[in-house]
Amino acid sequence: MTRQLPIIAVATAPGKAGVGVVRISGKNLEAITKALFQKTLKPRQANLLTLRNSDGQTIDQLIAIYFSSPASFTGEDVLELQCHGGPQLLELVMRRCLELGKDEGLVIAEPGEFSLRAYLNNKIDLAQAEAIADLIDAQSEAAVRGAARSLQGTFSNDINALIEEITQLRILVESTLDFPEEEIEFLENAQARQRLLAVKTKLQALRAGAKQGKILRDGIHIVLAGAPNVGKSSLLNRLAGEEVAIVTPIAGTTRDRVKESINIEGVPIHIIDTAGLRETIDVLEAKGIERSWDAIRMADLVIFLSDIETQADAHNLREQILSELSPKCPVLDVLNKVDLFAAPPRIAQGNILLISAKTGHGVEALKQKILQAVGWAGPQEGAILARSRHLDCIERAAEHIEKSEEFAANGNSSLELFAEELFLAQNHLGQITGKLLPDDLLGKIFSQFCIGK
Incomplete structure (x- = not known):
């Protein structure tokens, strides 16, 4: 993806409509804005402006809103043009923007690139980015509500809280490895097994919720x-x-x-x-x-x-x-x-x-x-949407927690393995929010988004 260049796309669905939105995102868009309208726009103010072609003829009278970095969806400068919603008109607007933005390297965005930039600039995490696509694709009122909760960070907060509990437990176990004669007593006093059981219980509840969320998202x-x-x-x-x-x-x-x-x-x-x-x-x-x-x-x-x-x-x-x-x-x-x-x-x-x-x-x-x-437990307050990827990560984390429980019961000889299984569980959960996700998988996820989102 062209992550360093400014990007442009139509952000509204194909077809005729009263309004069509063209979105531009990038660093320092003042030059493109000035080339389009011969003036500098104040951030977060609606401006009724006229966009003209190279012959000075009117393409459209539109509303332009400029968002300066970092106070925007992508975390970059963003220019949104609210035009009349004819497909041919939006094509002319796009063409004129690309023409005047050529010197700044303006290019057409790839699928999901706006959301990807928001993720890379720490405006949202990966689970929230996926919730944007799920909100658009939601097939029922319950799915809309579930996607909205995920977008607000409900799912991510649950994941991050569990990661923090596992991390603190792993730090506790690893800190005892330098004192082998006191390991077991120290872990018992710190209630390591009770804390591991609490993690396991919360992970099971998270897995049950994710299964329901996957049904709500994908259907049957x-x-x-x-x-x-x-x-x-x-x-x-x-x-x-x-x-x-x-x-x-x-x-x-x-x-x-x-x-x-x-x-x-x-x-x-x-x-x-x-x-x-x-x-x-x-x-x-x-x-x-x-x-x-x-x-x-x-x-x-x-x-x-x-x-x-x-x-x-x-x-x-x-x-x-x-x-x-x-x-x-x-x-x-x-x-x-x-x-x-x-x-x-x-x-x-x-x-x-x-x-x-x-x-x-x-x-x-x-x-x-x-x-x-199919295991549907009925409508639930606080339900979130989940993807197969999320459920797979949760189930893998649960497997490592099960193994860590076995190693915890074995005493001193298995404490390093206990800590390692906790580390692996933590990593799998981190992949849900994108903290530990390979770049190739990241590109695959965002390529499934629609262009302009």
């Missing part, structure tokens, strides 16, 4: 699987509340995956209706079935759907599906078309959920089963 990817004509498309339509998939009595109607997203208790649910699984000589249907198997292998949860007429024949297909799944992927067994009976049928297996996609019977219970199956 569900695949509806089963034989043809068991009601997968009807169930998708019922869950979505509208007709998003074609339903006919003809087996094999669904030839490709149909995707729809819904919301259950603030959790984004991404549902994929797949082609019915069977042997076929139809080339198009076979291709759809192949894609169905690909979706099943990638699912967070599989709903295996059968109906009254095909239930007896569904066992082999279910076993085949189980053989393709990760051991961590749960399967919900659902029996559809119970509306064909005056009373719900009796079945031998008590864990099969009875529904009617046609009437809606049992669908609300199915929604609750979905949340339970």
Whole structure:
């Protein structure tokens, strides 16, 4: 990334709007500002100005606000131009800025470069920077609130507090290594094991919260699987509340995956209706079935759907599906078309959920089963969003705390290893906020942000 040069990008989403924002960030932007408007702008004041092209013709009348370093989002000088929101107009504004800023090295920003500079200039930590992207991408009101808490530093504060506890405990253990005859007594008097247990308990709570936060951020990817004509498309339509998939009595109607997203208790649910699984000589249907198997292998949860007429024949297909799944992927067994009976049928297996996609019977219970199956604990005050990266770091830290507990119990011979495991746990937690993150991983994280953010 071009971290030393001034950068420019459109900060608003593509498309037509009442207002479009062009953002410039860099060191000493006074020269660019003066070239654009022939005047020096006072910091943090809105200015109604006219931007002209090289022939003196008006490009746009806009509002310009100048933020001087370090009192800005990036920690550098920042110029924000609030223009009218036409895509072609914003392109002309960008082009004119690049033209007049050429001598100062003005270049188009790379994805996430504004947030990266804010991170590098200690305006935010890495978890807060990621929360900016999560806030933009939030798929529910609960996700918005969780991302906002992370952006305000709630998640980072919890991480930093835990790092500090581990650091102080590690310092205590390491300080005893020079006095081998007093090590155990000293650690016992300092309640080292009790402090380690407190760290372990807090880390477990943090891990549980991060798992909930990951569900809230990423949602649940569900695949509806089963034989043809068991009601997968009807169930998708019922869950979505509208007709998003074609339903006919003809087996094999669904030839490709149909995707729809819904919301259950603030959790984004991404549902994929797949082609019915069977042997076929139809080339198009076979291709759809192949894609169905690909979706099943990638699912967070599989709903295996059968109906009254095909239930007896569904066992082999279910076993085949189980053989393709990760051991961590749960399967919900659902029996559809119970509306064909005056009373719900009796079945031998008590864990099969009875529904009617046609009437809606049992669908609300199915929604609750979905949340339970993936470990959703329900709406919580103070919930934060978390990424797979965060959860991985927390779980690795937890593994090292477990090992440190074993070494602590072994006495003098293992105290150096005790301290080393604490150090490793501390490092993994530090990667969440970016204190100990390699540059290549840093670039990968910010490259996933949108341009202009």
